[in-house]
Amino acid sequence: MLHKVLRFAVAALAAFWLPAQAFAAELVMFERAGCTWCARFDAEIAPVYAKTDEGRALPLRRVDRDKPLPDDLAAIDPGAFTPTFVVVDQGREIGRIRGYPGDTFFFGLLGRILIAAPALQARS
Structure with a gap:
């Protein structure tokens, strides 16, 4: 029993002291300059995304x-095409998409990913 209490305490302290980004799920958009479809996303979705349920659950x-890819995304294949959207949770x-x-x-499509990921549903 004491072991469980200690594990919980350590996890709680880690969650408090470590940056939120280390634990947060996110929607990573791999893009490049001059991408026509990226520009279309920027016009149609980007202005409202953060205000949606999906945007609150998965910040863009x-x-x-x-x-070069950021170190925390080294294990993620960005794909050859842009935009490519990858839902990432804890690396x-x-x-x-x-x-x-x-x-x-x-x-x-994003809703289907969320439905298929029960751990993400529990947090939203």
Whole structure:
């Protein structure tokens, strides 16, 4: 019993002291300059994304495909095409959307990823 209490205390302290980003799920958008579909996403989705349920559950993080990947995304394959959207949770890929299929399909596909990931549902 004491062992469980100590584990809980350590986890609680780690959650308090470590940056929130280390534990947060996010939607990583791999993009590059001049990408027509990235621009379309920027026009149709980007202005409202953070205000949606999906945006609150999975904050959008943009990564330039033509620059070195950040260390925390080293295990994630950004794919060859832009945009590529990857749902990442604790450094692991949960699902991805290749390309930008338009606003209706984008939210539908993202919703399917969320439904398939019970751990993400429990946090939202």
